[in-house]
Amino acid sequence: MPAKLIDGAAIAAEIRAEVAREAAALREAGVTPGLAAIIVGDNAASISYVSMKTKACAEAGIFSETFRLPATATQDEVIALVRQLNADPRFHAILPQLPLPPQVNELAVIDALDPAKDADGLHPVNLGKLLRGELDGAIPCTPHGVVELLLRTGNDPAGKHVVVVGRSTLVGRPLAVLLSNKARGGNATVTICHTATPDLAEHTRRADIVVVAAGRAGTLTKEMVKPGAVVIDVGVNRVDAPDRPSGYRLVGDATLDVREVASWVTPYTGGVGPMTVAMLLVNTVKAARRALEGRG
Numbered sequence: 001m002p003a004k005l006i007d008g009a010a011i012a013a014e015i016r017a018e019v020a021r022e023a024a025a026l027r028e029a030g031v032t033p034g035l036a037a038i039i040v041g042d043n044a045a046s047i048s049y050v051s052m053k054t055k056a057c058a059e060a061g062i063f064s065e066t067f068r069l070p071a072t073a074t075q076d077e078v079i080a081l082v083r084q085l086n087a088d089p090r091f092h093a094i095l096p097q098l099p100l101p102p103q104v105n106e107l108a109v110i111d112a113l114d115p116a117k118d119a120d121g122l123h124p125v126n127l128g129k130l131l132r133g134e135l136d137g138a139i140p141c142t143p144h145g146v147v148e149l150l151l152r153t154g155n156d157p158a159g160k161h162v163v164v165v166g167r168s169t170l171v172g173r174p175l176a177v178l179l180s181n182k183a184r185g186g187n188a189t190v191t192i193c194h195t196a197t198p199d200l201a202e203h204t205r206r207a208d209i210v211v212v213a214a215g216r217a218g219t220l221t222k223e224m225v226k227p228g229a230v231v232i233d234v235g236v237n238r239v240d241a242p243d244r245p246s247g248y249r250l251v252g253d254a255t256l257d258v259r260e261v262a263s264w265v266t267p268y269t270g271g272v273g274p275m276t277v278a279m280l281l282v283n284t285v286k287a288a289r290r291a292l293e294g295r296g
């Protein structure tokens with residue numbers, strides 16, 4: 001039986017509707033949740049992603065504004081903008097869209113954020129809280145979205161063996177922490193691998209759930225998946241497609257044939273991507289709630 005496709009777009013819409021109800025309650029209490037997005041330069045993908053995010057904010061009743069700096073902006077200029085937004089009470093969350101130009105150190109920009117306004121959950125204070133199992137702060141959006149996809153398709157990771165392929169600070173490592181925490185969405189047995197792991201297939205074949213977040217097409221193939229396992233594909237890779245007007249198409253880190261053996265898989269689009277956006281909105285209303293309750 002072919003795998004069922006996980007409808008990330010539908011689950012994300014469900015979460016955005018929950019966020020909209022929370023945003024309405026916050027407005028009722030006198031606080032309009034606000035998100036500030038920062039784009040440095042003219043990267044077309046960044047502009048498109050941020051416009052998806054601000055559109056999602058508008059639909060959920062979250063105020064948002066995008067701040068643009070030229071591609072030549074210095075690190076000090078970016079940090080000055082972050083500090084200005086840290087002090088601006090209209091914004092409860094700040095999103096410096098990545099990647100930043102080479103002259104700007106991304107970690108330095110993230111470190112300059114008020115941890116209470118960290119939309120992505122990437123500030124060291126929030127990553128540290130995550131490691132301590134304190135989940136009241138911002139949680140990295142893509143890992144959080146992966147956990148919600150599992151929970152909301154009846155694939156609670158508790159008691160399962162999850163193999164995460166990819167060790168990035170953005171996805172793989174925070175995901176492994178979330179899955180192993182003693183909390184909702186956690187209690188799994190977690191193995192972290194990467195593309196240089198010897199005998200990667202030996203590990204992935206033992207998994208009840210495989211999450212591929214390696215950033216390389218073809219990382220996970222059918223032979224590497226246990227029959228009936230769940231496959232979550234976080235990868236976004238461009239491959240040449242001369243037949244397309246754009247000249248490329250997007251594929252994940254898993255090959256399509258994993259669908260012949262898995263029980264559930266995420267599609268290349270409409271899977272994890274829309275969840276990343278939904279969880280950004282979750283972090284924004286959580287930050288507004290903390291500010292309202294004086295926990296900011």
Ligand SMILES: Nc1nc(=O)c2c([nH]1)NC[C@@H]1CN(c3ccc(C(=O)N[C@@H](CCC(=O)O)C(=O)O)cc3)C=[N+]21
Nearest residue numbers: 095096097098099120141268269270271273274276277
């Ligand atoms: N500070 C920061 N935070 C981020 O969360 C962040 C970032 N920088 N930089 C770039 C990556 C990428 N990212 C995506 C969000 C949504 C989709 C998404 O919804 N994709 C659609 C397809 C959209 C398309 O066709 O391009 C889908 O999967 O169905 C994908 C990728 C967030 N990122």
